[in-house]
Amino acid sequence: MRRHLLSVDDVSREDIERILGRAESFAEVSGREIKKVPTLRGRTVINLFYEASTRTSSSFELAAKRLSADLVSVKSSGSSVEKGESLKDTVQTLSAYDPAAIVIRSPHAGAAALVARWTPASVINAGDGKHEHPTQALLDLYTLRRRVGSLEGLSVWIVGDVLHSRVARSGILAFTRMGCDVTVCGPPTLIPRGIESLGCEVRYTLDGLGEADVVYALRMQHERMKGNFVPSLREYAAQYQIDGRRLGAAQLLMHPGPVNRGVELSAEVIDSPQALITEQVESGVVVRMAVLYELLAGRGAPAAVPAPDETIAPQPA
Numbered sequence: 001m002r003r004h005l006l007s008v009d010d011v012s013r014e015d016i017e018r019i020l021g022r023a024e025s026f027a028e029v030s031g032r033e034i035k036k037v038p039t040l041r042g043r044t045v046i047n048l049f050y051e052a053s054t055r056t057s058s059s060f061e062l063a064a065k066r067l068s069a070d071l072v073s074v075k076s077s078g079s080s081v082e083k084g085e086s087l088k089d090t091v092q093t094l095s096a097y098d099p100a101a102i103v104i105r106s107p108h109a110g111a112a113a114l115v116a117r118w119t120p121a122s123v124i125n126a127g128d129g130k131h132e133h134p135t136q137a138l139l140d141l142y143t144l145r146r147r148v149g150s151l152e153g154l155s156v157w158i159v160g161d162v163l164h165s166r167v168a169r170s171g172i173l174a175f176t177r178m179g180c181d182v183t184v185c186g187p188p189t190l191i192p193r194g195i196e197s198l199g200c201e202v203r204y205t206l207d208g209l210g211e212a213d214v215v216y217a218l219r220m221q222h223e224r225m226k227g228n229f230v231p232s233l234r235e236y237a238a239q240y241q242i243d244g245r246r247l248g249a250a251q252l253l254m255h256p257g258p259v260n261r262g263v264e265l266s267a268e269v270i271d272s273p274q275a276l277i278t279e280q281v282e283s284g285v286v287v288r289m290a291v292l293y294e295l296l297a298g299r300g301a302p303a304a305v306p307a308p309d310e311t312i313a314p315q316p317a
Helices: 013-030 055-066 088-096 113-120 134-148 165-176 233-240 278-297
Strands: 044-049 070-075 101-106 122-128 155-159 181-185 201-203 212-216 252-254
Touching: 013 134, 013 165, 013 278, 044 055, 044 088, 044 155, 055 070, 055 101, 055 122, 055 155, 070 088, 088 101, 088 113, 101 113, 101 278, 113 122, 122 134, 122 278, 134 165, 134 252, 155 165, 165 181, 201 212, 252 278
Parallel strands: 044 070, 044 101, 101 122, 155 181, 155 212, 181 201, 212 252
Antiparallel strands: none
């Protein structure tokens, strides 16, 4: 595995298998009374978030703390960013604290790659604009594999605002890498040109949704939209909402959150047994623990996760 995780392209199928296996071990740790392991004791992880986040920021914070790392969380609101400090100056300032890793979320595509050029720390992309969100894709793989076992040959439909979704891009790359057949579906205005080059099929209606094993719904991302991409939310919901009529009894439902109830999903399917949405949130902590572990402890680390009273000397990244 490379020193940074900026894109799903940074991880091979072998890397993904190792991360998912490591996450399984950390799931066992999460069931202990003492949930910490000492792997990253004495090392510092910085969460640098320029966009609002609940699931990603909190799960990275928990992941770092459960690995016994020292954690610094910086949000643009309340920091020197509000005074006009540039991303580069912020990163160079934080790098003076000798962090082992910087987790960065930014509204700008390519921001994580820039940060990786400006710091000796390992950099994890927690979402950069419309570009990618690799740890979301990894936790989705982990969640789905726990439910169904092998991912090889599964049909996954990603439905909704694909154009503005970093989750969709990372998901296509990750699902296809693990042997899934991926279809993206949405209004023509919300499907990016050339998306087929990532290895997926494109549909513009939900005709054929019944062939999917997994339906992955996306949120309408109004904060990234400039202009009107659909006539109205009511019309969008009429054509593309996943509800009890459209979701088959044998199909699984996923969503990266937050959910716009009544838009991309109806309340009945959100609360149905097929929905893996809560499991996706739960998976976030152990998968992000596994990513930090792999980047900072390296391949030389033992396969088993240490007990709380054991120590592992972390190896240089």
